[in-house]
Amino acid sequence: MAELAGVNIQTLRYYERRGLIAEPHRSPGGHRAYPPETVTLLGVIKAAQRLGFTLEEVAELLETGRRSHPSPDLQERAKAKMAEMDRKIADLTTVRDTLGQVVAARCTSLTHCTCPGCPLCTCVA
Numbered sequence: 189m190a191e192l193a194g195v196n197i198q199t200l201r202y203y204e205r206r207g208l209i210a211e212p213h214r215s216p217g218g219h220r221a222y223p224p225e226t227v228t229l230l231g232v233i234k235a236a237q238r239l240g241f242t243l244e245e246v247a248e249l250l251e252t253g254r255r256s257h258p259s260p261d262l263q264e265r266a267k268a269k270m271a272e273m274d275r276k277i278a279d280l281t282t283v284r285d286t287l288g289q290v291v292a293a294r295c296t297s298l299t300h301c302t303c304p305g306c307p308l309c310t311c312v313a
Contacts, residue, residue: 189222189227192227193226193227193230193231193234194231194234195230195234200230203230203233208229208243208246208247209222209226209229209230210223210226212226239269241265245265248261249261249262289306290308292305293305293307
């Protein structure tokens with residue numbers, strides 16, 4: 189199952205413990221027998237993680253979806269996640285722009301910086 193879903197065995201066991209996937213039936217020899225839909229569910233979990241949802245958020249969305257199909261909560265959470273990503277992009281853009289200023293000022297030292305216009309050298313007039 190882990191190989192089919194593209195996850196490692198530890199991830200599979202962890203998802204079981206977290207309740208993201210149902211604990212499978214076991215053969216008399218103790219081997220886990222997962223239903224085929226588990227591969228799809230694992231794909232959904234991994235896709236949600238790639239979109240920025242935490243495992244806790246994924247668990248909540250799965251639980252909500254199990255109670256009411258379709259889940260109206262997904263739309264609200266997706267909008268909130270988009271707003272969160274927009275804030276992160278804005279923060280990263282600011283960091284990138286500031287790093288560009290450091291490069292443009294040709295700053296070479298954090299401790300002995302005297303570069304005019306360098307945002308790291310706020311003490312230089």
